Amino acid sequence: MADQATFVADTEPYMASLFSTALRLSTNRADAEDLVQETYLRAYRSYGTFREGTNLRAWLFRILTNANINRHRSRSRRPQEAELDEGDDFSLFHRMRDRNELGRSAEDELMDHFSEAEVVQAVESLPEAYRMAVLLADVEGFAYKEIAEILDVPIGTVMSRLHRGRKRLERELYEFAVARGLTPVADTAGG
Amino acid sequence: MTMSDSTFPDDPCAGSDPCRQAVAELYTYVDGELDDVTRATITKHLDDCSPCLEAFEFHDELKTVVAQKCRASVPDELRARILAAITADPGDPAATPG
Ligand SMILES: [Zn+2]
Numbered sequence A: 001m002a003d004q005a006t007f008v009a010d011t012e013p014y015m016a017s018l019f020s021t022a023l024r025l026s027t028n029r030a031d032a033e034d035l036v037q038e039t040y041l042r043a044y045r046s047y048g049t050f051r052e053g054t055n056l057r058a059w060l061f062r063i064l065t066n067a068n069i070n071r072h073r074s075r076s077r078r079p080q081e082a083e084l085d086e087g088d089d090f091s092l093f094h095r096m097r098d099r100n101e102l103g104r105s106a107e108d109e110l111m112d113h114f115s116e117a118e119v120v121q122a123v124e125s126l127p128e129a130y131r132m133a134v135l136l137a138d139v140e141g142f143a144y145k146e147i148a149e150i151l152d153v154p155i156g157t158v159m160s161r162l163h164r165g166r167k168r169l170e171r172e173l174y175e176f177a178v179a180r181g182l183t184p185v186a187d188t189a190g191g
Numbered sequence B: 001m002t003m004s005d006s007t008f009p010d011d012p013c014a015g016s017d018p019c020r021q022a023v024a025e026l027y028t029y030v031d032g033e034l035d036d037v038t039r040a041t042i043t044k045h046l047d048d049c050s051p052c053l054e055a056f057e058f059h060d061e062l063k064t065v066v067a068q069k070c071r072a073s074v075p076d077e078l079r080a081r082i083l084a085a086i087t088a089d090p091g092d093p094a095a096t097p098g
Helices: A004-026 A029-045 A056-071 A092-098 A106-113 A116-124 A128-139 A144-151 A155-179 B017-024 B026-030 B036-048 B050-069 B076-088
Strands: none
Touching: A004 A029, A004 A056, A004 A116, A004 A128, A004 B076, A029 A056, A029 B076, A056 A144, A092 A155, A092 B050, A106 B050, A116 A128, A116 A155, A116 B050, A128 A144, A128 A155, A128 B050, A144 A155, A155 B026, A155 B050, B017 B026, B017 B036, B017 B050, B026 B050, B036 B050
């Protein structure tokens, strides 16, 4: 049986990361809290199988991923990888640039262009598999190889989910900007 | 008919091979996934090509925006609940005391 103090000392630093991800996956706090608690209990019970010197944070995220899948068995686990939609080619950068929404120091302004609520809502609107890839890459900063191991998919799948997830995220963000009147909607009539 | 946003039709460098090669690696570049040689090649291109540089910086910043706005802190109550659950848990049933 894993020593409780050791386990807690080793894993507690990752609780905020796991909770942030769980929150964006579950979209409500109660489910997210349950998911993180379940992740910790599963991790504690199998801590003996964790190999010292390997990536503990990635190991915990893999457990969280599996716990999440278990909780939603009825949902399909994998998206249709081949399925493309028009959002997959969207470029927020070009839309904003073409509307002159990007100033000379556009990089600094982007942070203020979208509210926290908008970014969170855009992320939560993504299909779960795409959302997870974006969260692991952008929020948690995992390498593609680590994401592949966490999600148990090939690296090519990670890259395609990231690509599609990011493009859809950009489209969602652009729609928020348009709805707020921040950017002209001159092109809505065209095709 | 859908129009692709993925190229730079309005840019002076549109269609040039270095731009296309750079844009093809946009995500792998901002994600830090490239080998040193490819990364250096693209960095060199970005030094010379402001439209590409602007696009790369935009995507890099967008990553930062998503990261910063999606973080949440752990409620004290949850932390306490998890620690209590671990304390009360018998642990790994298969493990043998060492
Ligand atoms: Zn270029």
